[in-house]
Structure formats: C-alpha cells, structure tokens
Amino acid sequence: MHKLLIIDDSKTVLNQAMMLLKDFYHVFPAISGSTALKILEHHIPDLILLDLLMPEMDGREFFILLKSRPELSDIPVIFLISDTNDQTEAECISLGACDFIRKPIIKEVLLSRVEKTLELFDYRRDLQQTLDEKTRQIETAYIQTMAALANTIDAKDPDTNGHSIRVAYYSGQIAHQLGYSKEDCENIYFIALLHDVGKIGVPDSVLKKRDRLTEEEYELMKQHTTIGAHILKDIKMLPGLCDGTLYHHERYDGTGYPNGLSGEAIPRIARIISVADTFDAMTATRCYRKGMDPKIALEELKRNRGTQFDPEITDTFLEIADGLEVSNHEADLM
Ligand SMILES: [Fe+2]
Structure with missing residues (x-):
C-alpha cells in the first residue's frame, strides 16, 4: 500500500483528507512542518500533500527544505491551496510541485490527482530501475570486451x-x-x-x-x-x-x-x-x-x-x- 504524508495546519482538512484516503492508502497526518519532519525520520512516503499557507514553517519553506535533502528530494509533492489566484498556482508549479489541489477539497479531485501522481511516479521509478540495470549490463559487457581484447594481445x-x-x-x-x-x-x-x-x-x-x-x-x-x-x-x-x-x-x-x-x-x-x-x-x-x-x-x-x-x-x-x-x-x- 502506498504511503501518503498530509501536512496541513487545519484539523478539519486533515480529518477530511484522512477519511477520503484511508481506505486506499497508508496515511500519516501532520499538523505542522516540524511534525512532518519528525514523521520523515521514520517513514519515507510515496507522496506528500502539503498545505501552502501554514504558520511557522509554511509550505514553500518546507518544500525547499525537502528538496535540499537528497534522501527526500525525489518524493512527489502536491500543494493544497486555499486561494484561486493564478499566481499561487504558477508558483506551486515553478517551485517544482507535481500538482496542486484547491481547498475545500473535492473528493473526486483528490482521489484522481493522488492516484495519477502515484501512477506516474511508480512508472518513472520502474523505468529508472530498468535503465540502471541495462546501463550496468552494458558497462559489464564493455569492460569484458576490453578485457577480452587485452587478453588476445597477451595470448598472442x-x-x-x-x-x-x-x-x-x-x-x-x-x-x-x-x-x-x-x-x-x-x-x-x-x-x-x-x-x-x-x-x-x-x-x-x-x-x-x-x-x-x-x-x-x-x-x-x-x-x-x-x-x-x-x-x-x-x-x-x-x-x-x-x-x-x-x-x-x-x-x-x-x-x-x-x-x-x-x-x-x-x-x-x-x-x-x-x-x-x-x-x-x-x-x-x-x-x-x-x-x-x-x-x-x-x-x-x-x-x-x-x-x-x-x-x-x-x-x-x-x-x-x-x-x-x-x-x-x-x-x-x-
Ligand atoms: Fe607498444
């Protein structure tokens, strides 16, 4: 089961998201950025839903911190935004988020965006693994060919x-x-x-x-x-x-x-x-x-x-x- 981390300073939003997602995913709720960081010490989620506007550490700050840590930087992030300002949406994307979801949360939108993002990242990870494996095979074949050529000279x-x-x-x-x-x-x-x-x-x-x-x-x-x-x-x-x-x-x-x-x-x-x-x-x-x-x-x-x-x-x-x-x-x- 995929693991999701939801970070939002509103208990109402956290509870609503939990209710909608808990049947399909293993969900970790966090009321603040600092709580989320504690969770990340023990669990690496497959996706993070991140509230943009929060007191203390806001979504931007948390996002930048996440991307600066190599062990966490690959986790996809969907921002949760309250206003419908075009600039906010553009900022989410330019920061490097995969997507954004407007609040109040609509069940179908949430489920669809989460599912599609996870699908995309699973596919990307599988592709990367295949690519790494193929690269390793090519490197091995290359080294073995070089060695065979060198052995040919010495055998002569x-x-x-x-x-x-x-x-x-x-x-x-x-x-x-x-x-x-x-x-x-x-x-x-x-x-x-x-x-x-x-x-x-x-x-x-x-x-x-x-x-x-x-x-x-x-x-x-x-x-x-x-x-x-x-x-x-x-x-x-x-x-x-x-x-x-x-x-x-x-x-x-x-x-x-x-x-x-x-x-x-x-x-x-x-x-x-x-x-x-x-x-x-x-x-x-x-x-x-x-x-x-x-x-x-x-x-x-x-x-x-x-x-x-x-x-x-x-x-x-x-x-x-x-x-x-x-x-x-x-x-x-x-
Ligand atoms: Fe020579």
Missing part, C-alpha cells in the same frame, strides 16, 4: 602475459596522481589496456623473436601502433583511445615513431602510457631474462626524463613508484 605473445594489465594499472595510477577525475582515470586505464592491440597484426616470427630484430623486422614491429589505431578507430566511446595506441612509442625529443612527434604535440595519454609501458618492459620477468630491479628501472626513467619521456609525467611516476604493486612479476615467469 604469452611471454608478455599480464603486460597490458600492468601498463593499464600504472597509467591509471599516474593519471590519478596528475589529478584526473575518477572517470578519466578509468578511461585512461582502458586506453592503456589496449595500447598494444596492434601486435595482433604483427607476424609471430617477429613478435616472438628473442634475438635482435633486423631492420626490416623492426619496421614490421613498429607497425603495431598504426595497426592498433586502425583496429580501434570505430570505438567512439573512449576518447583518446586511438591516440594512446598510435603514439605510445613517440619520444618527447621527437625521435620516436610512427610520426616523430615531440613534446606537447604528443597526446598526453600517449606520454603517460610511454612511461608506464617502458617501466613494465624493464621490470617484467620474461622466460629468457629476469626483470630489472624496479629501483634501477626508475633510475633509467630519470635518465631519459626530457628526452624519451615527458618530464612532468616521469616525475609523477617517480613520486608514486614506492606505492605501486610491482611484486607480481615473478608470477609471470614461465
């Missing part, structure tokens, strides 16, 4: 197993330290997760080669940036996704690839991934070599600050390095 070269997820983790942490919003940090995490997706298009003979690559093979390897950007170009949900993939091997001094961009011309997301990627490449243990001590890897980053890496992002990574979880690299040993 099992020796780098976990590289994508670690680069994503480091990039997200750098972004957090740089002051990005939570949402941006999440986006940066996913962009970094897919930075090497283009390796899917690099021949195994090149990707898995342990010895030094020939010039020709190195050219093929470099193509993973452009192949990756091509693979991801239609994903519009994640701004900067292609930039992260395409430019993560650019160097701050302009000697990187594929375009030889330098400094701030390299998208910031790519400058973040570059630091994270290099740190993991140095510290991760492979089956043919043990990972570098993180302290030495950090020295190496410092040495290349301003040449290979963006100085600000390098400094940021050095600041957070102590708190990072870099201990899982042994688990990747094959």
Whole structure:
C-alpha cells in the first residue's frame, strides 16, 4: 500500500483528507512542518500533500527544505491551496510541485490527482530501475570486451602475459596522481589496456623473436601502433583511445615513431602510457631474462626524463613508484 504524508495546519482538512484516503492508502497526518519532519525520520512516503499557507514553517519553506535533502528530494509533492489566484498556482508549479489541489477539497479531485501522481511516479521509478540495470549490463559487457581484447594481445605473445594489465594499472595510477577525475582515470586505464592491440597484426616470427630484430623486422614491429589505431578507430566511446595506441612509442625529443612527434604535440595519454609501458618492459620477468630491479628501472626513467619521456609525467611516476604493486612479476615467469 502506498504511503501518503498530509501536512496541513487545519484539523478539519486533515480529518477530511484522512477519511477520503484511508481506505486506499497508508496515511500519516501532520499538523505542522516540524511534525512532518519528525514523521520523515521514520517513514519515507510515496507522496506528500502539503498545505501552502501554514504558520511557522509554511509550505514553500518546507518544500525547499525537502528538496535540499537528497534522501527526500525525489518524493512527489502536491500543494493544497486555499486561494484561486493564478499566481499561487504558477508558483506551486515553478517551485517544482507535481500538482496542486484547491481547498475545500473535492473528493473526486483528490482521489484522481493522488492516484495519477502515484501512477506516474511508480512508472518513472520502474523505468529508472530498468535503465540502471541495462546501463550496468552494458558497462559489464564493455569492460569484458576490453578485457577480452587485452587478453588476445597477451595470448598472442604469452611471454608478455599480464603486460597490458600492468601498463593499464600504472597509467591509471599516474593519471590519478596528475589529478584526473575518477572517470578519466578509468578511461585512461582502458586506453592503456589496449595500447598494444596492434601486435595482433604483427607476424609471430617477429613478435616472438628473442634475438635482435633486423631492420626490416623492426619496421614490421613498429607497425603495431598504426595497426592498433586502425583496429580501434570505430570505438567512439573512449576518447583518446586511438591516440594512446598510435603514439605510445613517440619520444618527447621527437625521435620516436610512427610520426616523430615531440613534446606537447604528443597526446598526453600517449606520454603517460610511454612511461608506464617502458617501466613494465624493464621490470617484467620474461622466460629468457629476469626483470630489472624496479629501483634501477626508475633510475633509467630519470635518465631519459626530457628526452624519451615527458618530464612532468616521469616525475609523477617517480613520486608514486614506492606505492605501486610491482611484486607480481615473478608470477609471470614461465
Ligand atoms: Fe607498444
């Protein structure tokens, strides 16, 4: 049964409304705004009928207070008004009330307005719940798709197993330290997760080669940036996704690839991934070599600050390095 809170300083109006509504609803009467606030501490009604003119706290004041409290702000309100002034009616609506009912109360009007408002709000709540559920499902599917793509890259070269997820983790942490919003940090995490997706298009003979690559093979390897950007170009949900993939091997001094961009011309997301990627490449243990001590890897980053890496992002990574979880690299040993 729906719960209604009726607030009116007239006992006659309260009694009349109670009589008309009690067979259909659970009704809480309140003789003043302060009494209503006490009731609201224990009961959240589905609808409030609120007298506009009351001594002490009047209807406007109560309404504004109600809307300022997040736990109560969604409760629909119908004003009870005594005069038939157009301005009063307009004020009720402009304040944000759903409707108004003139006093003296007419039974049919009261029952119909209450029923219609409750119907509308039930419908709206159901719709919101469905929407929330669908949004959750889409988000889950999106995250799982990203993870599947990232796993595909790592599966192609099992020796780098976990590289994508670690680069994503480091990039997200750098972004957090740089002051990005939570949402941006999440986006940066996913962009970094897919930075090497283009390796899917690099021949195994090149990707898995342990010895030094020939010039020709190195050219093929470099193509993973452009192949990756091509693979991801239609994903519009994640701004900067292609930039992260395409430019993560650019160097701050302009000697990187594929375009030889330098400094701030390299998208910031790519400058973040570059630091994270290099740190993991140095510290991760492979089956043919043990990972570098993180302290030495950090020295190496410092040495290349301003040449290979963006100085600000390098400094940021050095600041957070102590708190990072870099201990899982042994688990990747094959
Ligand atoms: Fe790469």
